[in-house]
Amino acid sequence: MNKKDWLFEITPKNNLLDLNLKEVWRYRDLLMLFVKRDVITVYKQTVLGPLWYLIQPLFTSIIFTLVFNNIAGISTGQIPSFLFNLAGVTSWNYFKECLTATSDTFKKNEAIFGKVYFPRMIMPMSIVISNLLKFGIQLFVFVCFYMYFYLSGYTIAPNIYVFFFPILVLLMGMIGLGLGMIISSMVTKYRDLTFLVSFGVQLLMYISAVMYPLNLMREKLINLENGTDYSWIVDLNPIAHMVEMSRFMLLNEGSVTMFNIIYTVIFTIIIFFLGLLIFNKTEKTFIDTI
């Protein structure tokens, strides 16, 4: 019989590259309904709900300013330290939320995944999209403080590259989603990884240039006298470059080279597709192992 007569076929071995994106497209309504669900329910659950989105980055930035700028004396140049930290925290938060929320996709949705089939990828994708709302609120707060500092006489201005900011957000979402999908696939078998995520993300923040400029890091970590160089720890981290890029776009502060940009973009794309592949391979049988 001609193979094309069949609508679909279920077999154990799948082509690794068969990502079923067509099917994801067919379920696009479900994707948007999941996003809608996340958005609606956040507002419905509590009065303070959206307010927490403001409190968390504000307080983090205040503490960072106190500790890193006032105590440790990290200089942020022309830019008010608080605004500098707020920009870093806001972009870092989007990546972090995407990563942590998608990294337990399989475990969290075990009940629904065990009953009905739909492309599993819909779930983490909807998380990344609905996190955009959270990010939007935090960005709005940032803009408010931006205006405040601007009106108080600071000379701050965005860069012309601020028009690329949406692309940067997309990349942050992609790398968060990619890593989240890889981790969630592995968590189905090895639960140990859940512990790694919560503390690994915390450590990652410190090497992601959230509360210091990349230039300063290079100054301090490269020791010309005895020839040691630890700057690669931060320089190899694409998230650090993303955070730096966001500050460069919003505050015209920081060092971004073409090489950094290409490195970050390629790294993100590789992680994203690797995540898709692993996730796709896991989704078929994870219910047996979880």
Add this chain to the structure above:
Amino acid sequence: MSKDVILKVENLSKQYRLGTVGTGTISHDLNRFIAKIRGKEDPYLKIGDSNDRASKGNSEYVWALKDINFDVKRGEVLGIIGKNGAGKSTLLKILSKVTGPTTGSIKSKGRIASLLEVGTGFHPEMTGRENIFLNGAILGMTKKEIASKLDEIISFSGCERYVDTPVKRYSSGMKVRLAFAVAAHLEPDILIVDEVLAVGDAEFQKKAIGKMQDISNSDGRTVLFVSHNMAAVKSLCTRGMLIENGKSIFTGDIENTIDLYLKNSSLLMNGKNYVEFKKKKSSFQVSKVEIRSINQIGEYKNSCVVLMGDKIEILIYSLLEESYSNIKASIIIESINGSKIAAIRSHEIEDMMFSSSKNFIFKSTIEDLNLMPGEYLVTIAIAENNNTISIHKECIGFNVVPNDIYGTGRIPKGNYLIYSKAKWELNQA
């Protein structure tokens, strides 16, 4: 011919690993990986015991399904029957793509959806209307499809008044109604119904069964039905498949499938419904004991498999050399682990007097058996006055199989010996 085939299952197998997943996971994964890069077959696919719940196996791996083959034609209602743990639900899980097969393939010409996965993905904070859309989309409908059927769904659910209220304020019954209304308006080419998963009250169960009948009769759609309720299977299905220990042992018309299932579930009697005894030199002896079942519409069956709620008839064939004046026959029913459940004694019911030396058949019809599913043994004793003249301990057995005796679509469960016909009501104190 092959044009009609809407679903084709070929050599489908599913292997599970027993015990806790954890220890040795990495080492097994590594072994698999090494075999793979050396171009060899997965080493763990060669081993594995068959899926037999009761016996202890040697292997860590077990085949929940092994080499299942079947075709389903368009418009056919296929009943899948088998004992608990035979692999029915695993098969349905693979068909609905919740989990993948280990080997083999399934080819389908239509969309597959399961009917009774009701309420999956309901969010308590969202209104009924919002949940209809979300639930419908999870089940595979597009927003447009749902919108066009929205009014129909709402009126079918009977929750019009609350449709803009968050679902957390709904009673559990209303939730089920709403969820079922969504599921019932799905229009897949192949519908999967697993009765084990059915929840809800009698009304809901009847609605579900009724909807299924509609779907298969009027719409001519294909249905795969899994149930322990033989009456429902018989009335709904056109073909049947019997699964035992992960293997499909019979596919054919539904009557034969059910008969074979009932026969196979009786391990006691090897499918016979009588025992014969050798002739002895004595003045009185029992030559044969036979059990027949009588179903609710009065049909007799030469079988010692009894549906719950059916009557049984026990016949004791006796040879008499002398004449006896006052004969008493007793039937004692025991459970398989030795509990004495009932004694049916002729002299408590009827005086049976006969004088001539002839061959007699004692016939006892047990109207209210009230036994839960399981295997039971029967002891036969004959006495004259107070002297036992013949006794056959646990000489024959019968098997009670589950049935919907309350007419609610639900089957009494639990490790009990008897059930009772009862009424429940709730009154204000």
